[in-house]
Amino acid sequence: MPNETSLKEELRLFDQHRQEWVRSNPGDFVVVVGSKLVGFYPDYESAFRSGLSVAGLGKSFLVRQVWAEDPAYLLF
16 A cells, blocks of 8 residues: 655756646646656546556555645545
């Protein structure tokens, strides 16, 4: 099972390119495996399937929606 540090590389790539991706693909879901950008997808399901097909089972990958700022969620 992936640990907390296993997505460091993916998150670093996302942070480095976030502003560029916000301009080019706002609201899309991005898939990153290691230091590789896999692509942008209109919905989470297609992004997840793509990440799984590239990374395979047992390897971590990042699926994240492209926004300028992370949304805040309130739970009551």
